Amino acid sequence: MAKPTFQLPARGASPDLELAKKAPKNADVYLVPVFKGEEGLELPASALLDDAALRTVLETLTAVGATGKADEITRVPAPEKVAADSIVAVGLGDSEDVTHETVRRAAGAAARSLTGVGTAVTTVGDFGLGPAVEGVALGAYQFRGIRSEEPTADALPVEKVIFLGDTKAAKDEFVTAQITAESVLLARDLVNTPASHLYPEAYAGILAAAGRDAGLDVEVLDEDALEKEGFGGILAVGRGSARPPRLVRLSWSPRKAKTSVALVGKGITFDTGGISLKPAAKMEDMISDMGGSAAVAATIIAAARLNLPVKVTATLPLAENMPSGTATRPGDVITHYGGLTSEIINTDAEGRLVLADALARASEDDPDYLVETATLTGAQMVALGARTAGVMGTDEFRDRVAGTGRSVGEPAWAMPLLEEQAEELKSPVADIRNSHNSRNAGMLFAGLYLSKFIHEDIEWAHVDIAGPSFNTGGVSGYTVKRATGVPVRTFVTLLRELAEQK
Structure with missing residues (x-):
């Protein structure tokens, strides 16, 4: 008599993760880090935004009251000529106080907010790639259990998150964090x-x-x-x-x-x-x-x-x-x-x-x-x-x-x-x-x-x-x-x- 086989009746949902040198031609969201500065919001230089776009995003975020405090999430429309529909800024707090745990928590909070999103590209990993990868994967996780109905698309976690970085130098850190x-x-x-x-x-x-x-x-x-x-x-x-x-x-x-x-x-x-x-x-x-x-x-x-x-x-x-x-x-x-x-x-x-x-x-x-x-x-x-x-x-x-x-x-x-x-x-x-x-x-x-x-x-x-x-x-x-x-x-x-x- 054959032995019975067993498998989990349900698995949690979480995004696919990818490390890339540059952003794809089109994305739903650019996820960028911001800081709480002494004189207001600070938006660091980003591979996702040129100088003009950087200034526009900073002005827009400031106008809607973003402060950059840790784990704060602010979403605004992307400027023209930016290959994304919207910009999501996640606060890391004071730039001098940022730790790996700060990045991990912020990345988790941001990822959880991205329900219904197809592809997000992020530079949060600039301040700790491994912690950012862990935070995104763990924060976006959903376990719906055993249900008779499928969830609507807008209730599901973000499908894919692409981390910008050096695909050779950062590969080991990325893979270790992913595993x-x-x-x-x-x-x-x-x-x-x-x-x-x-x-x-x-x-x-x-x-x-x-x-x-x-x-x-x-x-x-x-x-x-x-x-x-x-x-x-x-x-x-x-x-x-x-x-x-x-x-x-x-x-x-x-x-x-x-x-x-x-x-x-x-x-x-x-x-x-x-x-x-x-x-x-x-x-x-x-x-x-x-x-x-x-x-x-x-x-x-x-x-x-x-x-x-x-x-x-x-x-x-x-x-x-x-x-x-x-x-x-x-x-x-x-x-x-x-x-x-x-x-x-x-x-x-x-x-x-x-x-x-x-x-x-x-x-x-x-x-x-x-x-x-x-x-x-x-x-x-x-x-x-x-x-x-x-x-x-x-x-x-x-x-x-x-x-x-x-x-x-x-x-x-x-x-x-x-x-x-x-x-x-x-x-x-x-x-x-x-x-x-x-x-x-x-x-x-x-x-x-x-x-x-x-x-x-x-x-x-x-x-x-x-x-x-x-x-x-x-x-x-x-x-x-x-x-x-x-x-x-x-x-x-x-x-x-x-x-x-x-």
């Missing part, structure tokens, strides 16, 4: 997909197909293999669901690799809390509880597409946490992969159970570095808010990962593992317990729990993205509603740096 952005969009698509269509078996099939297409080695363990090999944490979480768990391993092993990195990501395709049932309000957002695994899968695919000379292995535990007559109960004791036992205090602290197995398995490969991410604790949002990830781990590497996140516009903050919580981790009936029954430092307790499954000589970091992974607020810059794709850009940048490390 990175496309990887973020893959993670967004996965997270936005409802659990009716993305459950462990289907998710494993989708990841396996995407991995093979990218040239990765793929291994998928079903429930029988998990039982045989002793993955007690994954099985404990998955046994309450009629849709059994999976473990997916994706590997990128280039010949010249001198550094090895293990990536691990939580893949709970839907989280009801199990027997420790969550409140009904906003439970629909729990389709996002596999955000860590989506980010990790997208990262290793990016590593392969970028041909990074670093060995990367992704270990992705996939399960659905459901209450039923076969579900794990509070008070049960389970045996994790590797032999450590855990008392279950709260079945809604399930992510750390599947991650424990995955971390123990990833540690067996003896990587130089291990990076794991998960939508793990509500305590992360209590401590750091909805946009800043908490990072725990070995001190130096933890700080490096957090710093990398901040450098690419994915805010992260280093957090400690508390010595005093070691006592709270103890159980009267098992080696450790999965919850400490306290409101205090829940994010840090989860990190301490995970640390018990990582070999002592491995540099590691745990990144809690409970808030940053899924935006339930309004849009801003290149951050859209729902799935954000965090922390794909952090991880891709980290792998690029580790690949270059001597």
